[in-house]
Amino acid sequence: MNLKNIYIEVAKKIRRWVVNSSPRWLVLLIDIFLVVNAFILSYLIRFNFNFSFGHYHVIKQIPLVAFFALLSFLITGSYKGIVRHTGLKDAENVIASAFIFTILLLGSIFISRRIETLSDFNIPLSVVGANFFVSVFLLVFSRMIYKGFYYYLMHNQKKSRKVMIHGAHSGVSTYDVLQSSGDNYDVLGFIDERKEFVKKKIHRKTVFHPTDINRDFILNRGIEEIIISKPEASPMELLELANRYIDLGVKVKTVPHINRWEEGAFSSKEIREVNIEELLNRIPIKINNPDLIKEIEGKTILITGAAGSIGSEIANQVIQYNPRQLILIDQSESALYDLQQDFMRKDYPVTHIYIVGNIKDEQKMDEYIHYFRPDIIYHAAAYKHVPLMENNPYEAVKTNVLGTKTIMDLAVKYKVKKFVMVSTDKAVNPTNVMGATKRAAEIYANCLQSIHQTTKFIITRFGNVLGSNGSVIPLFKKQIMEGGPLTVTHREITRFFMTIPEACQLVMEAGGMGKGGEVFVFDMGEPVKIYDLAVKMIQLSGKRFPEEIDIQITGLRPGEKLYEEVLAEDEDNIPTYHDKIKIANVNTPDCNKVFRIFEKLKDLDDLDHIRIVALLKDLIPEYKSNNSIYEKLDN
Numbered sequence: 001m002n003l004k005n006i007y008i009e010v011a012k013k014i015r016r017w018v019v020n021s022s023p024r025w026l027v028l029l030i031d032i033f034l035v036v037n038a039f040i041l042s043y044l045i046r047f048n049f050n051f052s053f054g055h056y057h058v059i060k061q062i063p064l065v066a067f068f069a070l071l072s073f074l075i076t077g078s079y080k081g082i083v084r085h086t087g088l089k090d091a092e093n094v095i096a097s098a099f100i101f102t103i104l105l106l107g108s109i110f111i112s113r114r115i116e117t118l119s120d121f122n123i124p125l126s127v128v129g130a131n132f133f134v135s136v137f138l139l140v141f142s143r144m145i146y147k148g149f150y151y152y153l154m155h156n157q158k159k160s161r162k163v164m165i166h167g168a169h170s171g172v173s174t175y176d177v178l179q180s181s182g183d184n185y186d187v188l189g190f191i192d193e194r195k196e197f198v199k200k201k202i203h204r205k206t207v208f209h210p211t212d213i214n215r216d217f218i219l220n221r222g223i224e225e226i227i228i229s230k231p232e233a234s235p236m237e238l239l240e241l242a243n244r245y246i247d248l249g250v251k252v253k254t255v256p257h258i259n260r261w262e263e264g265a266f267s268s269k270e271i272r273e274v275n276i277e278e279l280l281n282r283i284p285i286k287i288n289n290p291d292l293i294k295e296i297e298g299k300t301i302l303i304t305g306a307a308g309s310i311g312s313e314i315a316n317q318v319i320q321y322n323p324r325q326l327i328l329i330d331q332s333e334s335a336l337y338d339l340q341q342d343f344m345r346k347d348y349p350v351t352h353i354y355i356v357g358n359i360k361d362e363q364k365m366d367e368y369i370h371y372f373r374p375d376i377i378y379h380a381a382a383y384k385h386v387p388l389m390e391n392n393p394y395e396a397v398k399t400n401v402l403g404t405k406t407i408m409d410l411a412v413k414y415k416v417k418k419f420v421m422v423s424t425d426k427a428v429n430p431t432n433v434m435g436a437t438k439r440a441a442e443i444y445a446n447c448l449q450s451i452h453q454t455t456k457f458i459i460t461r462f463g464n465v466l467g468s469n470g471s472v473i474p475l476f477k478k479q480i481m482e483g484g485p486l487t488v489t490h491r492e493i494t495r496f497f498m499t500i501p502e503a504c505q506l507v508m509e510a511g512g513m514g515k516g517g518e519v520f521v522f523d524m525g526e527p528v529k530i531y532d533l534a535v536k537m538i539q540l541s542g543k544r545f546p547e548e549i550d551i552q553i554t555g556l557r558p559g560e561k562l563y564e565e566v567l568a569e570d571e572d573n574i575p576t577y578h579d580k581i582k583i584a585n586v587n588t589p590d591c592n593k594v595f596r597i598f599e600k601l602k603d604l605d606d607l608d609h610i611r612i613v614a615l616l617k618d619l620i621p622e623y624k625s626n627n628s629i630y631e632k633l634d635n
Contacts, residue, residue, distance in 0.1 A: 305381030432559025463496030
């Protein structure tokens, strides 16, 4: 074993001891030892480094000094801090300890000068004054030495990550966090657009202007990450910075929100990678409707598809409004079990009942709704994958059309106050079976509303949901983990996106403001090009596109179209109190025709795929198949 390997092994053992084996009592003993030595040094200073201290009995005073030091450290708790993370707060605690120690010494001097038997404990006031400053210096300096030694060991054991920090002002705190983290960051400099900072130095690191940072700058210095340290930054500002740096081929991270800073120092673990949701060029929609409390509190709420991405988030949001009981129905036993365990951990003070059931089972659904008598039904159960449903129209209609019809009819039968259905932008001018089945359910709800006034039927339409089961982002993440390529069906394909909480806020809000018969839609901003999304995700992962991970164009799938809409050509919208929420002004269907076609669909077992889709096209004239075997029905 050569000297380098011996050094590394010794360093590892010392580091393990430093991190794991230096208990607080040891820090306390060292601090007391330093104060005692500071006391002796103060005497030496007072007597010009002559060990003859006159009539003062230093040896007898040392136990008293050690006791006072112990007492002052116990009061302030200065020994409890993690020494390798020493910062300003620790220095303040040390000063407070020294101040209390000084007060105790002065008290002992006052007593010793009045009681002759205690005269041995008389101390020169100049020694007390000098001791204060010497103690503070030794205690702080020892911590800094310890901290420097720790980082020396850390930085010589593993390869450092070369990073830059954007934001000179708050970047100082971020720098301190990185240096104390033990994660071996090598901060090469700061970035700031303010002229008063540019070309200055912080911690001996140069502050650069953003225009100085280009691809050559990154490559020449080997920079791997840029940390955006602007905790007060708006979403759009964060988006602009992140996009710029991602295009330079570096990982981009960001610090916690400003609220976290106000609570105290954050840790390096809270410095996170920028989420793809933050790079979609849209400001998240926030809804705050206090009327929802009156809508839900004390009521019985039933959710179908409760274990899915949307259904489970609706359940999580509904339960915040303190319903009387929450009935959660899903056909997936495993997913429902996971939801149950999640709610049990959170220990909500609400009765929640879990039912493994299928909305296609009319008899069982009748039993459940009759027994629980829900006030509101949130209907999220549906098949949603376009290519699969294009090849399985029987199952698509059985669940999305007839299963939904079953729940709607039961809502009328048992006088449920509100039925809120989760629909999709694919129901607008549908080009595939899935979208057509959702539009068929919308039409049926509209017809029921026209003849039944007790139950209010409310529809919500929204685009693709980020992170939901089977959506494009989890697929891309999996493909990146496997080394690529990422598969995109068409270079120009676009989609609207929103987060799961946003989508569920829409559903909740629709249930609150709906009067019956409305189709609510969101202004979801500009559509996102899927190809650009794939490129950003590759860059976010720290990989180079296309050198390390490429994108493969696979061609449009059956029923897929290049872009989605939230309104049909013959629809317009009506504004609501919220500028991001609109009501689609849908055409009134011929309900007699609708009911006749639904009667035919009830005999689904006697119909083949072509006849099933033909009935959907008869029900929905604007349904024109795209890249599908059913295009022949449009001719």
